[in-house]
Amino acid sequence: MKKNNLISIVVPVFNESENIIRLFEEIDLLFSKISYSYELIYINDGSNDDSAEILSQLSSKHSFIKVVHFTRNFGQQAALIAGINYVKGDAIITMDCDGQDPVSLIEDMILEWRSGVPVVYARRVKRNDSFFKKLTAKIYYRLLNLISEIKIPNDVGEYRLIDSSVVSNLQKASIHTGYLRGMIAWLGYKQAFVDFERPKREFGKTGFSIYKMLRLAMNGILNFSLAPLRIGLFLGMFSIFTGVIFLFYLMINFLFFDQFYKLLEWLVVVIYIFVGFLFVLIWIVSEFIGKVYKSQAGMSSYVIGNVENI
Template sequence: MASPKLSVIIPVHNESANIAPLCERLLPVLNRITSMWEVIFVDDGSRDDTLERIRAVSRTEPRIGAVSFSRNFGKETAIAAGLDHARGEAVVIMDADLQHPPEMIETFVERWKEGYDMVYGQRTDRSDETRVKRGFAHLFYRLFARFGEIELPPGAGDFRLIDRKGVEVLRALGEKARFSKGLYAWIGFKDTGVPFVVEERRFGTTKWSFRKLFRFAFDGIAAFSTAPLRVWTYLGFVISFMSIATAIYFMVRTLLFGTDLPGFPSLIVSVMFFSGIQLMSLGIIGEYVGRIFAEVKRRPLYVVAERIGGAAEVSTSLVSDDFRYRRA
């Protein structure tokens, strides 16, 4: 197949009901832009018939392909796999639930032709989220702006277009704990945002629980900052200063007024407080050590079980042939 002008990467996990509605809206948009396009679904270990529905669509439209993982590796890894297999001069990343309107791709391409290497969708409204979720999102972006190495554009997510040179840089980043939003900003290049309104999810439910979002936020801060480690250094200095000041206070008090009977409650509270501080600091250190451990093992980022359509012709994956399993 000739190299396409535009590639669209769509990570999917148990999204069988959304495949047909997405293609009905996406394909007319792509045909208006260019006839040389490809769509690559990355099946992240779906347990429903998502892959079968993609296979059925691929039979009628050969420009639609898929990469299927051997198990669930996570959305960030699915995006990396899509970038490995995309061949277009520009690559669009979007979700399958139609919350990212396919019609926006035309605007992305227009901005790309104007000379921008990265065009990202900028969310303008969060009224569909709970107040708690909006509050935590605001807190995360403030913490990342304060302690992170880079600045994240407000409201920017994975819905974006990336020029081929940016794709090649992202492919060269083989780190295991991936925070794609940070990687997009880290590679630089000329970028611009396009405001859009997130549509309602048509079918299925979100895969992002509060626990997963919290973990994802921590991974993002840990991947682009050593501030969580430095915090315990500063806290250690503060506690040491307070202990010296307290020792001087009791020494002066003893010299002037004599000694009194020490209380067990204050002793127990102090022991529990400092034990908690120590355990939290060890936990933070353990998180960073765990990331080092994951990197030095040099396991493949993902394992491909099957390729469908145009994706089957691509042999540039980061996974070696020894880790691939292909069905007949």
Template sequence: MDVQEQAKVRELPVLGLVLPCYNEQEVLPETTARLCALLDRMKASGDIAADSAIFYVDDGSRDSTWQLIDDYARQGGAVCGIKLSRNRGHQNALLCGLMTAPGDVLISLDADLQDDLEIIPAMLDAYRKGSEIVFAVRSRRDKDSFFKRFFAESYYKFFAFMGAQIIYNHADYRLMSRRALETLREYDESHLFLRALILQLGFKTSTVEFERAERYAGVSKYPVSKMLALAWQGITSFTAYPLRLITGAGAAVSLGSIVLAAWALAVRIFTDDALPGWASVVIPMYFLGGVQLLSLGIFGEYLAKVYESSKRRPRFHVELVCGRRFGAR
């Protein structure tokens, strides 16, 4: 593609909106109506090409989510669907959409209408100015519960402390050019944490701020347990700092053992309060036992990732696609 063709693509790109879905039947009608209205406005104003579309990725939903997607696709509009053979988790479903959906530019976002749709034109403006990746960043978290806000902000800070690169208050609302997407395709990681992985691509990036709204309908599909699991996966996938902490813990334990030995010796020599063998056996045994179990757990987590990665199993299987952009129905 020569320079003139690249400039033309950036001026009038084919846009794809990629939305992973899991049991979203309650919110999907409103989401579809708003996204279709947005695409119609942008097509009319000449911001995007006429064949821009919406790509829902059904991550093994148990409700009527896929039936709704299929019905919208049959109407011949902008909606297309990708159905996974079973539930593979948000990150794998999102990757499937990014790797499957056509388009010059893809924007990933959630289906619950918490992501502000009105910043999409601003994201495209940044793309036209040369950015290959545009991150949507939350400007504030005043609508989150205290626990969720505290956990999220602490996690971003802890992630940075661990030496891994991540954008503060950015989740998975972002724009990626076709060039960035094809580079992402070269990564073959089994344990996905896209918000950190995409930063490894390089290229020119920019950010756009937005205020996250309340969920329109339904309940969150990301309870605390899944949030903690994703957080731990991100840390263990992008930094070996926990392993280095074990070395530090070993040094600290050694120093503590010396101090404890000095204290036990002082009690034995200068007082009559010492119980023979207690201080020198019981305290070090429990302390060292706890440190060893923690160390084994961290080693085991990294070893498990190596084991699972060595099997090279597919991250997802596409069962069905629908919509005119796929040439289906």
């Protein structure tokens, strides 16, 4: 893993007019103290405040600031994927623009990378968020790892450093899942963590609504777990197993204890067993659909309106 001196920083932006310049100044100050150059790639994810104008002003003053403008809001994951496709650095850092990802961690992440670790996550050991958000995040990460085919790190967001070799393999894999942290985990590279306490947002309002959080959660579950498709199997096996037991119960009572049952009672048990077989058939069809989806999903996750300094 060759180590040079260019670091690419990818930052999705959605209505962050109060934070864009603050973040740039913090990053610029940090890199003035370390022996690395950097490029900053902002992805304007369909902002409807002054973000686009502020980004254009910054890019006109600094050639190392690149801006990609989406035609509309496609979401944070699409913005990250788009930004990664424009990087030139030897290491790539993705982070939020809301001021809750401390810029000071970049130096520690670079040190881990220099030691030979291709993926370095900033891990939230404590969050200054609402009780609801902390609870749902904890449940989500544990549930995802319980049903996922791969292990996705707990308590990490989009603040990470990845080596350029990781980016190359992401691009070869054609990222269409809409869940970047899952794709990076799927690649299987060695990883390290830099722990931090996540501060509260000081400026602006979050654009990450409950709907967007649910959509991100569903992307993670549906793209990296076949468990939802296998619900039919579990329901079917349960129905068949319990139905057969009850059928044997009726037969034993009928044959050995002269217990008679109405025809309707026999039919209910038989239908119950057949419903179990139907669930199993639904599972088989779902497995085929899942495999076709994974092989055929190729629709672009974003549309670019225009770019600056690219």
